[in-house]
Amino acid sequence: MTTAASTRAPVRVPEGRRAGVDWRLRFAFLSLVWGFSFLLIKVGTEAYAPFHVTCGRLLFGTLVLAAAMAVKRQRLPRGARTWGHLTVAAFLLNALPFSLFAYAELTIPSTLAGICNATSPLWGMALSLVALSEDRPTRVRVAGLGLGFLGVLTVLGAWQGFSGLDAEGTAMALVASLSYPVGWIYVRRTLAGTTHSHLSLTGAQLLLATAQLGFVTPLFTTAPTHFPVLPLLAVVALGALGTGVAMLLQYGLVSEVGPTTAQMVTYFIPVIATAAGVALLGESLTWSTPVGAAIVLTGAALTQVRPRT
Numbered sequence: 001m002t003t004a005a006s007t008r009a010p011v012r013v014p015e016g017r018r019a020g021v022d023w024r025l026r027f028a029f030l031s032l033v034w035g036f037s038f039l040l041i042k043v044g045t046e047a048y049a050p051f052h053v054t055c056g057r058l059l060f061g062t063l064v065l066a067a068a069m070a071v072k073r074q075r076l077p078r079g080a081r082t083w084g085h086l087t088v089a090a091f092l093l094n095a096l097p098f099s100l101f102a103y104a105e106l107t108i109p110s111t112l113a114g115i116c117n118a119t120s121p122l123w124g125m126a127l128s129l130v131a132l133s134e135d136r137p138t139r140v141r142v143a144g145l146g147l148g149f150l151g152v153l154t155v156l157g158a159w160q161g162f163s164g165l166d167a168e169g170t171a172m173a174l175v176a177s178l179s180y181p182v183g184w185i186y187v188r189r190t191l192a193g194t195t196h197s198h199l200s201l202t203g204a205q206l207l208l209a210t211a212q213l214g215f216v217t218p219l220f221t222t223a224p225t226h227f228p229v230l231p232l233l234a235v236v237a238l239g240a241l242g243t244g245v246a247m248l249l250q251y252g253l254v255s256e257v258g259p260t261t262a263q264m265v266t267y268f269i270p271v272i273a274t275a276a277g278v279a280l281l282g283e284s285l286t287w288s289t290p291v292g293a294a295i296v297l298t299g300a301a302l303t304q305v306r307p308r309t
Helices: 023-045 050-072 080-104 110-117 120-131 139-156 167-191 198-220 229-257 259-267 269-281 288-303
Strands: none
Touching: 023 050, 023 080, 023 110, 023 229, 023 259, 023 269, 050 080, 050 198, 050 229, 080 110, 080 167, 080 198, 110 139, 110 167, 110 269, 110 288, 120 139, 120 167, 120 259, 120 288, 139 288, 198 229, 229 259, 259 269, 259 288, 269 288
């Protein structure tokens, strides 16, 4: 779900051999994997503490990237400065948002979490106007920002006084979505132009995030005493597919078809998350949820419109 906040690659992706599988199939698979991630989080937290779910997710994701690095014979990056920046990136792009989504889904439906995730481009556009000098506001982008947050209010049922809504869980999901663009802006400012490959940087980033959760988790919760199979499989799939494989696919798509096309996956995630939550978890769906989600996605799309040069 990391790419939900990214509208372009933070560092240059070197050209390599194109993958054998057509990029459209990989794009569709990435959409499904990230869309189902919210369902997997919900299933995982039914038996395990949120920090356990997040720690397991990061661990299995790191193992996938470690295997990919071994196959491609790539090493972890060197330099204390690089590792320092990656430590911050690991917290903002992985440890913090993954943990917040896991805690949020204790009290909110996976459908709502998926829609909150779709607000990342809105937060990203708002922050980039302040933090990135090359991003200039246009009427269309500002209108998209306003429209997007109007959609958020629609999803949350603002006209009803947010009745029946768990404010704490929703706030966690929205803060998690905000954390992604904050992290990507930090990465662009600190690691842009690095000579290290995306695979090397991402592998180190996930390794650091796993270490962060490995340190924090014992402080807030005890180790599980039993391991129900279905929630355990959900955590494994969330990490191996939803984090490890998904990141490999993400950067492969950015390299092949460019960041603009690759980031379009953002607009499919809430649709898939909603369909999965309703069909497989039996979560309720009122008219305001799909309508508000459509408004959010329209606004998010408008914020990505760049002025012609």
